[in-house]
Amino acid sequence: MWHELLLHLGGGAFLAAVLRVTTPILLAALGALISDRAGVINIGIEGIMLAGAFAGVVGSAATGSAWLGLAGAILAGCALGAALSFAVHTLKADLVLSGIDLNLACASGTVLLLYALTGDKGMSGSLASKVLPTIDLPLLDRVPVLGAAFGHQHVLTWASLLAVPLVSVLLLRTRFGLRLRAVGENAEAAAIAGVRVARTQFAALVLSGAFGGVAGAFLSMGYVSWFTGGISAGRGFIAIAAEVMGGGMAAGAFLSALVLGAAEALATDLQGIGLPSELMQTVPYIVPVIALVLHAARRRGG
Amino acid sequence: MPGRALAATVQTLLLLVVVIGLVMLPIVLALPDPRGAVAMFLFGPLADLRHLGNIIEIATPLMFTGLAVALMFRAGMFNLGAEGSFFLGAVFATFAALRLPLPDWAMAPGAVLFGACAGALVCLIPGVLRARFGASELVSSLMLNYAALFLGLYVVNYVLRDSDAGAMLSYRLPAAARLARILPGTRVHEGVLAALGACVLGAVYLFGTRAGYEARVVGANPGFARHLGIRITVVAATVQALGGFIAAAGGAVELQGMYLRFSWQGLPGQGWNGLVVAILAGNNPLLVPPAALALAWLQVGGDLLARNYEVPAEVVGLVQALVILVATATALRRAFRPQRLWAFRSTGRERRDVA
Numbered sequence: 001m002w003h004e005l006l007l008h009l010g011g012g013a014f015l016a017a018v019l020r021v022t023t024p025i026l027l028a029a030l031g032a033l034i035s036d037r038a039g040v041i042n043i044g045i046e047g048i049m050l051a052g053a054f055a056g057v058v059g060s061a062a063t064g065s066a067w068l069g070l071a072g073a074i075l076a077g078c079a080l081g082a083a084l085s086f087a088v089h090t091l092k093a094d095l096v097l098s099g100i101d102l103n104l105a106c107a108s109g110t111v112l113l114l115y116a117l118t119g120d121k122g123m124s125g126s127l128a129s130k131v132l133p134t135i136d137l138p139l140l141d142r143v144p145v146l147g148a149a150f151g152h153q154h155v156l157t158w159a160s161l162l163a164v165p166l167v168s169v170l171l172l173r174t175r176f177g178l179r180l181r182a183v184g185e186n187a188e189a190a191a192i193a194g195v196r197v198a199r200t201q202f203a204a205l206v207l208s209g210a211f212g213g214v215a216g217a218f219l220s221m222g223y224v225s226w227f228t229g230g231i232s233a234g235r236g237f238i239a240i241a242a243e244v245m246g247g248g249m250a251a252g253a254f255l256s257a258l259v260l261g262a263a264e265a266l267a268t269d270l271q272g273i274g275l276p277s278e279l280m281q282t283v284p285y286i287v288p289v290i291a292l293v294l295h296a297a298r299r300r301g302g
Numbered sequence: 303m304p305g306r307a308l309a310a311t312v313q314t315l316l317l318l319v320v321v322i323g324l325v326m327l328p329i330v331l332a333l334p335d336p337r338g339a340v341a342m343f344l345f346g347p348l349a350d351l352r353h354l355g356n357i358i359e360i361a362t363p364l365m366f367t368g369l370a371v372a373l374m375f376r377a378g379m380f381n382l383g384a385e386g387s388f389f390l391g392a393v394f395a396t397f398a399a400l401r402l403p404l405p406d407w408a409m410a411p412g413a414v415l416f417g418a419c420a421g422a423l424v425c426l427i428p429g430v431l432r433a434r435f436g437a438s439e440l441v442s443s444l445m446l447n448y449a450a451l452f453l454g455l456y457v458v459n460y461v462l463r464d465s466d467a468g469a470m471l472s473y474r475l476p477a478a479a480r481l482a483r484i485l486p487g488t489r490v491h492e493g494v495l496a497a498l499g500a501c502v503l504g505a506v507y508l509f510g511t512r513a514g515y516e517a518r519v520v521g522a523n524p525g526f527a528r529h530l531g532i533r534i535t536v537v538a539a540t541v542q543a544l545g546g547f548i549a550a551a552g553g554a555v556e557l558q559g560m561y562l563r564f565s566w567q568g569l570p571g572q573g574w575n576g577l578v579v580a581i582l583a584g585n586n587p588l589l590v591p592p593a594a595l596a597l598a599w600l601q602v603g604g605d606l607l608a609r610n611y612e613v614p615a616e617v618v619g620l621v622q623a624l625v626i627l628v629a630t631a632t633a634l635r636r637a638f639r640p641q642r643l644w645a646f647r648s649t650g651r652e653r654r655d656v657a
Contacts, residue, residue: 043440091631096380096440097581101626104574108619115614237444244441278456285448288441289431296437 005273012148014265019149021268022261023157024049024215024223024232028239029246029253030160030167031077031211036243037171038204039184043099044084045212046236047106051076052216054110057129057227058117066130070217077213080106081205088205089198103236111229124220124227131225132156132217156218163211168250180204212236234285241288245295256291263287311589314582317628322600325621333611342610347602355488356605357598359560362490363388364594365497366552367576369504372585374425374545376508378521379432381542383425383443384549385573386450389566391421391550392557393454396462396472396564399479409478414496414554421550422543424450429542433535439542451569458564472564481559491559497591500548504587507544517541549573578622581629597622 008014028045035042042048055076060069080102087098115121134154141147171177182190183200191197215235220227242260246252267280330339347353367384374381395417398404404412424446428439455470462472481491508514520527520537527534552572557564579597583589604618628634 087627087631090633091627092633093627093630097626097630100382100574100577101623101630104626105620105623108616108623111616112614112620115616121614121616234444234448237441237448241441241445244438276456276460278452278459281452282449282456285445285452289427289437289445289449292437292442293431293435296431297435300436 005269008269009266010145012145014269015145015149016153017265017268018258018262019153019157019161020223021264022257023154023160024218024235025239025242025261026160026254026257027156027163027211027215027218028236029242029257030163030250031208031215032240032243033246033248033250033253034167034171034180034211035204035208037184037248038180038201039187040085040088040095040201040205041099041240042081042084042205042208042212043096043240044080044102044106045099045208045215045239046232046234047103048077048080048209048212049216049219049232049236050103050106050110050230051080052213053220053231054113054124054216054227055213056217056221057124057127058113060130060221061124061127064128064130066132066221069130069221070132070214073213073217073221074210075213077209077211077216078206079209081207081209081212082202084209085198085202085205089202107230110227114227114229122228127226129225129227130221132221154218154222156214156222159214160218164250164254171250176203215239238284238288241292245288245291247295259291260284260288310584314629317634318596318625321624321628322621325617325624329613329617333613339607339611339613342606343603346606347599351485351487353602353606355485355490356602357595358485358490358494359488359598360601361591361594361598362494362497362559363552363556363572364575364579364597365494365501365591366555367549367572368579368583368590368594369497369501369576369587370425370545370549370552371573371576371580372583372587372590373504373508373517373541373548375580376521376585377517377537377541378524379429379538379542379545380440381425381428381443381545382440382573382577383428383446383450383542383546384576385569385571386424386443386447387421387546387549388553388556388572388576389421389447389569390424390450390454391417391553392564392566393417393457393462393553394420394550395479395554395557396475397457399475399558400462400473406478409476410481410558413479413558414551417554417557418547418551421450421553422546425546425549426539426543429539429546432542433539439538447569447573455567462564464563467563469565470567474563475558475561479558481555489560493555493559496555497552497594500551501587501590504548504590508587513537513540549576552576575622578626581626 028049032042032045052073056069056073059072060066084098084102087093088095111121114124118126120126132155134152135158137151140151179195179200182195183197187197219231238260242256243253245256264284267283271277271280330336333339347357367388370384395413398413398416427446428443431437431442432439458472459470464471464473481493483491516532516537519532520534524534579590579593582593601618604615607613608615
């Protein structure tokens with residue numbers, strides 16, 4: 001049994017599962033990263049994922065197009081990012097509390113809207129929502145391991161992988177990224193240097209919301225093909241952990257998300273060979289805590 | 303300054319009325335009988351003993367988690383583990399009642415104590431990790447809530463599960479483990495007295511002891527606390543252990559007071575409700591019971607609406623979210639002061655506030 005498991009873990013199917021599980025965590029972690037580097041970490045990303053998942057399903061069912069559904073998810077994410085900025089900058093509410101508040105609002109708000117639209121509080125099964133496509137690479141199929149790992153991945157999985165260097169370049173190599181980091185590093189100094197702090201943080205939160213929206217769309221239009229209340233299941237929080245572990249860099253967030261995704265995929269497989277599923281389900285939530293402690297201890301030591 | 307505290311309370315209440323009105327108005331207007339719906343939402347919970355009892359029943363766990371969050375926030379600890387503590391507290395109280403050889407007289411308090419100690423870990427671990435390694439207690443407590451959920455479900459499924467029951471339920475709690483009803487005609491149980499007592503003790507701790515003073519200083523100004531020679535790591539760990547203990551005791555009390563067996567399949571959300579209570583109470587333990595009762599009133603009103611009209615009870619969740627926003631939006635409070643109603647007399651004070 002263990003021998004087979006080890007073979008499986010080295011195989012392409014397992015790699016494919018890791019990438020699939022990592023996708024929403026990675027997208028949300030990149031969103032959290034952008035907000036964190038601007039000094040306004042987006043704790044509300046968990047709720048934004050919920051809203052994105054909901055908007056994707058409703059948007060694609062209403063328009064008949066999966067891509068318009070995705071656009072709806074991005075729009076919902078941007079709007080909620082802007083709402084968070086409104087709470088923090090205009091109403092001067094606490095950043096962390098507002099983020100938590102956004103999560104609570106989205107948890108009940110999505111169920112309410114689902115009920116208003118379908119008369120069902122449980123899931124969106126009655127809506128004819130669409131699913132975003134997977135990308136088949138026929139040539140890669142002939143290559144062992146890689147073919148199974150990358151040959152049939154979801155389009156948003158590819159998008160999330162592509163987003164890692166893009167976010168890195170945005171943060172480190174553009175004027176906008178420079179301003180954003182300046183604001184996050186020292187808002188007063190940036191303000192004196194002529195950077196508009198609130199406007200930059202607004203842009204960061206809106207962008208972060210867009211990533212959260214896409215992450216949510218993956219859940220309801222890729223992972224599964226429907227929306228249920230609480231579909232994000234704490235993945236937004238796992239993403240924040242991944243971002244913190246990643247030390248503020250896009251590549252770091254990618255590696256952390258991959259580790260956490262692998263933990264989740266492994267937990268699913270270990271359930272399959274008869275280990276108690278409840279205990280295995282704790283793994284994706286305990287690994288980030290351990291990693292956070294290691295990260296914090298190293299930073300303090302070094 | 304009791305005058306200013308009163309003004310702040312009045313101000314919060316006024317804002318709440320406005321917010322609840324704004325959310326409920328469009329929903330209620332869409333109903334066939336708007337006036338009846340409003341009356342039911344606002345006054346239905348107060349109409350008879352059974353519904354008044356419901357308010358107190360629902361407020362009981364809210365007082366525990368509200369107090370837990372208030373104490374931790376007062377010390378500047380953004381620990382959100384109350385949710386997981388509450389859940390594990392209930393699981394391990396069930397464990398103690400079913401598996402530990404406790405004599406009948408010690409069964410109920412023993413099970414609460416056991417659950418409280420076990421559940422406290424969900425808040426204590428992030429506290430220790432923060433104190434020892436500097437890891438963010440916010441993120442680790444959010445993670446551990448889910449770990450506590452699945453750990454608790456494991457214990458229920460493999461240790462406490464009644465194989466004769468169709469669903470995943472524990473065995474029935476022994477009668478000695480259940481808390482006594484104290485108000486005939488309702489399900490109000492002894493737990494509410496424990497909750498009120500805990501809030502008073504929490505106030506004594508926070509305002510009357512050296513440890514509580516240190517916790518408040520750490521929360522208000524960590525730099526100053528360090529200057530005074532307060533050991534911040536010790537204070538942080540202590541207050542989070544205390545918060546976890548109280549939240550978990552709340553879970554145990556809720557289970558032993560309201561349920562025949564353990565039947566939760568997911569996190570019950572009482573930790574988040576406790577956050578709302580703590581914010582409404584301004585993190586003051588003595589204001590936690592009225593805040594919990596106010597929130598419970600809203601929930602009973604929402605339940606009545608849900609049962610009699612086509613309005614899902616989730617409306618209350620949305621109202622709660624807005625309540626948090628309003629209660630924490632400092633700009634809104636500044637613009638909406640009740641003093642402004644007699645502005646010509648209070649301009650002097652207004653100026654001083656700004657300065």
